[in-house]
Amino acid sequence: xxxxxxxxxxxxxxxxxxxxxxxxxxxxxxxxxxxxxxxxxxxxxxxxxxxxxxxxxxxxxxxxxxxxxxxxxxxxxxxxxxxxxxxxxxxxxxxxxxxxxxxxxxxxxxxxxxxxxxxxxxxxxxxxxxxxxxxxxxxxxxxxxxxxxxxxxxxxxxxxxxxxxxxxxxxxxxxxxxxxxxxxxxxxxxxxxxxxxxxxxxxxxxxxxxxxxxxxxxxxxxxxxxxxxxxxxxxxxxxxxxxxxxxxxxxxxxxxxxxxxxxxxxxxxxxxxxxxxxxxxxxxxxxxxxxxxxxxxxxxxxxxxxxxxxxxxxxxxxxxxxxxxxxxxxxxxxxxxxxxxxxxxxxxxxxxxxxxxxxxxxxxxxxxxxxxxxxxxxxxxxxxxxxxxxxxxxxxxxxxxxxxxxxxxxxxxxxxxxxxxxxxxxxxxxxxxxxxxxxxxxxxxxxxxxxxxxxxxxxxxxxxxxxxxxxxxxxxxxxxxxxxxxxxxxxxxxxxxxxxxxxxxxxxxxxxxxxxxxxxxxxxxxxxxxxxxxxxxxxxxxxxxxxxxxxxxxxxxxxxxxxxxxxxxxxxxxxxxxxxxxxxxxxxxxxxx
Numbered sequence: 001x002x003x004x005x006x007x008x009x010x011x012x013x014x015x016x017x018x019x020x021x022x023x024x025x026x027x028x029x030x031x032x033x034x035x036x037x038x039x040x041x042x043x044x045x046x047x048x049x050x051x052x053x054x055x056x057x058x059x060x061x062x063x064x065x066x067x068x069x070x071x072x073x074x075x076x077x078x079x080x081x082x083x084x085x086x087x088x089x090x091x092x093x094x095x096x097x098x099x100x101x102x103x104x105x106x107x108x109x110x111x112x113x114x115x116x117x118x119x120x121x122x123x124x125x126x127x128x129x130x131x132x133x134x135x136x137x138x139x140x141x142x143x144x145x146x147x148x149x150x151x152x153x154x155x156x157x158x159x160x161x162x163x164x165x166x167x168x169x170x171x172x173x174x175x176x177x178x179x180x181x182x183x184x185x186x187x188x189x190x191x192x193x194x195x196x197x198x199x200x201x202x203x204x205x206x207x208x209x210x211x212x213x214x215x216x217x218x219x220x221x222x223x224x225x226x227x228x229x230x231x232x233x234x235x236x237x238x239x240x241x242x243x244x245x246x247x248x249x250x251x252x253x254x255x256x257x258x259x260x261x262x263x264x265x266x267x268x269x270x271x272x273x274x275x276x277x278x279x280x281x282x283x284x285x286x287x288x289x290x291x292x293x294x295x296x297x298x299x300x301x302x303x304x305x306x307x308x309x310x311x312x313x314x315x316x317x318x319x320x321x322x323x324x325x326x327x328x329x330x331x332x333x334x335x336x337x338x339x340x341x342x343x344x345x346x347x348x349x350x351x352x353x354x355x356x357x358x359x360x361x362x363x364x365x366x367x368x369x370x371x372x373x374x375x376x377x378x379x380x381x382x383x384x385x386x387x388x389x390x391x392x393x394x395x396x397x398x399x400x401x402x403x404x405x406x407x408x409x410x411x412x413x414x415x416x417x418x419x420x421x422x423x424x425x426x427x428x429x430x431x432x433x434x435x436x437x438x439x440x441x442x443x444x445x446x447x448x449x450x451x452x453x454x455x456x457x458x459x460x461x462x463x464x465x466x467x468x469x470x471x472x473x474x475x476x477x478x479x480x481x482x483x484x485x486x487x488x489x490x491x492x493x494x495x496x497x498x499x500x501x502x503x504x505x506x507x508x509x510x511x512x513x514x515x516x517x518x519x520x521x522x523x524x525x526x527x528x529x530x531x532x533x534x535x536x537x538x539x540x541x542x543x544x545x546x547x548x549x550x551x552x553x554x555x556x557x558x559x560x561x562x563x564x565x566x567x568x569x570x571x572x573x574x575x576x577x578x579x580x581x582x583x584x585x586x587x588x589x590x591x592x593x
Contacts (some may be wrong), residue, residue: 015058016067022049023102024259026428033150036494038149047147047179050102051123054109054181061110069103078144082487086237098134105130112576121183122576126175128169129573132566135169136458139392143455144497148172152499157525159208161215163503164556169566178204179377217506217523220552220553226273226435226444226474227548228510229262229340231255232518232532233281234542237482240280240514245302245322246312248283252327254542255281256334261535262544263338272546273435273444277344278514279451279478280370282327284362287346287373287380292328298354299322300361325530336378341433343448345372345478348386350423367423372448372478374431383432386425389459393450428462430472444551447507451479454509459565464505464552465559473551475501475509482515489518499525505551505559520547 026049033042054069076098083091093204127147135143150169152160159492162170181204185197228484243251286292301321306313323329335342350367370384387412431446446464454460454477464472477498484490495517498518502509503525519530 010057012059016104017058018056018560019053019059019064019067020071020353024069024074025071026102027072027075027078030072031078031144033147034145035489035496036149038153038492040153042145042174043150043181044179047123048183049126051109051180051183052187054106055113055124056163056307061107064109064110065103065500067106068106069099072102073099077414079204079489079493082484082490085485086483086489094343097139099562101130101134102192104133107572108577111229119535120177120180123180123277124173125569126573128173128566128569131172132169132391132563132570136345136456136563136566137570140389140390141456143168143457144493147175147508149500151175152496152503152525154165156213156216157503158212159218160500160503160525161212162168162208163392163500164215164217164558166561166565167504167558167563168500169563171567173565173569174204174208178208217276217554219550223553224437226551226553227270227546228409228520229259229265229272229275230510230512230518230520230544230545230547231258231262231275231277232513232541232543233258233278234515235281235482235538236515237480237485240480240482244307244311245304246306246318249304249318249322250287250312250315251281252283252330256330257540258535259334259338259342261533262518265533265544265546268546271284271436272340272434275338275340275342276476276510276512277342278477278512279345279372279480280347281480281514282328282331282344282346282373283344284326285324286329286343286349286352286385287328288348288371289380289382291349291352292325292380294354296325298324300354316532332375332378332380333469335375342375343372343431343433343446343476343478344375345370345450347371348373348560369425370422371425372431372450372476374433374446376433381431383429384575385429385431385450387422387450387453388425388428388571389453389456390422390424408527428466430463430466444473444474447475449475449501450589451477453509454479454501457501457504457558460505461559461562464507464557468560470552470559471508472553473553474549475505475507477509477511477513479511481517482512484515488517491515495519495527497519499527504556505552506554508549510547510549516541518545520549522546522550523552 029042029045032039048069053064065440073095075429076095080091080094083094105126109123112122112126113430117526135141135146146168148168151171160171162174178201181197181201185194185201188194188197233251233254255277262275263272286295301323303321304318329532345465348369348371349365350366353364355362355364372385374381431448432443433446434441435444449460449463462476464470464475480495481491495511498509498511502521502523508523517530520528522528529545529547532543532545534540536542
């Protein structure tokens with residue numbers, strides 16, 4: 001129980017408790033709105049208690065913000081429990097940072113309320129300004145658990161459809177606006193005011209539904225499809241942290257068998273146009289043509305001696321050593337034999353040099369990338385995609401990674417075994433596959449946001465619409481969701497977030513995820529299929545799915561303007577907040593005598 005010092009007056013003590021409970025109720029509504037509960041209607045209530053606190057004068061802005069933010073922490077802890085399996089020490093600063101944004105909202109809203117009259121539009125604008133600051137600016141952005149996101153599960157996704165105009169932040173604004181109007185209706189002192197705000201709330205909600213229904217995209221009159229096979233392995237992340245040679249061979253054999261099963265599925269005799277593997281699951285050491293040639297010329301061989309008793313003990317009858325390019329060579333032979341293009345994830349290098357040192361073989365390079373490749377005609381194609389936006393604190397420490405010594409010090413404290421060695425890609429490349437259309441071969445362009453990139457609207461927009469025009473007809477999100485461990489709520493939140501990109505860009509997305517959840521999301525943001533065909537009765541999380549995916553056509557307003565609405569809210573909030581700092585003090589002229 002929270003102990004209040006005896007020196008705190010009873011009224012102040014009551015106000016502190018009210019602030020804490022405001023934060024707790026906001027946290028509770030957040031938990032209920034998102035997975036695993038997914039009661040989307042609670043999204044409207046997430047800001048409600050903090051709005052009440054922001055409009056109260058019982059505590060100073062700083063104290064109200066501190067105690068209210070403290071109350072939100074249990075919600076952030078619950079939604080990020082999975083991080084503790086990777087870094088127990090990392091959970092603490094993450095949760096504190098997320099609580100800080102609640103602090104910032106309350107503090108700014110209290111200050112603006114006294115100057116701007118607590119107008120109904122002020123609080124929603126500040127709310128979205130804070131969401132945009134957290135989701136797109138600070139630490140390169142963390143756009144998870146925005147209040148709009150559960151609304152995509154409303155009937156027909158109707159409440160999410162305005163995202164095709166102004167993105168997810170516009171829908172967050174509508175959600176916050178509806179919440180504050182309801183608050184004004186409930187808190188009004190007269191029946192006439194309650195009726196007025198009740199009518200306004202009804203008009204807003206009705207207009208929202210009407211516009212949302214109008215914005216639901218219709219299917220194109222001349223749709224085009226591709227038939228895909230999505231391969232889903234089930235490799236725990238602790239294996240991937242230190243991927244031994246034996247584990248690489250074992251995982252290659254698993255993906256090989258799943259790929260053959262998908263390509264020859266008797267229930268789906270029609271030829272596949274594409275087979276997709278998850279992020280980084282080519283079990284070799286590289287796949288870009290120049291680096292692969294360097295590796296072959298080095299004639300490397302790796303020992304298959306088990307490191308310990310848990311090092312893939314099921315593998316028997318293996319030679320003592322294996323060629324470093326064996327997996328890649330066999331994969332290319334497999335692709336050529338199946339005669340189906342494949343999109344796979346591996347590593348690419350700039351200027352790879354293989355050096356024999358006193359500590360063993362070292363892969364020296366100028367840069368290393370998390371990449372997506374097309375395999376065609378038994379060869380990796382000369383154009384591949386290097387991930388543009390590295391996952392903050394998963395692949396890079398924003399700002400901190402500038403200093404290697406600081407990065408290593410922090411990793412040794414909270415995430416031993418992890419290494420942040422990746423570089424950002426230099427350009428938004430698209431991948432291309434040939435598709436047979438009744439004897440006519442057409443080239444289909446693919447956007448391949450990798451892992452966390454599917455949650456970043458600016459990256460997906462940059463990939464799908466280049467030069468202001470649609471280039472790609474589908475997004476392929478290759479991801480390794482083994483990071484979530486047994487926390488399926490994290491996997492579902494990842495999908496929930498990614499679905500918004502399909503509405504914003506009127507473009508379907510194919511998700512191929514290690515450990516799941518693989519699925520196809522249509523251009524309306526709705527999950528079309530996630531029925532996994534398992535080949536191992538003891539492991540239903542490993543298998544493949546086959547689906548016909550309709551390619552996206554046309555262009556949304558969001559594709560043209562991007563996150564302009566989020567920027568407007570953020571800049572308004574920043575202007576209102578900083579205005580007193582830069583305002584010139586009034587000069588009082590002395591009175592004439």
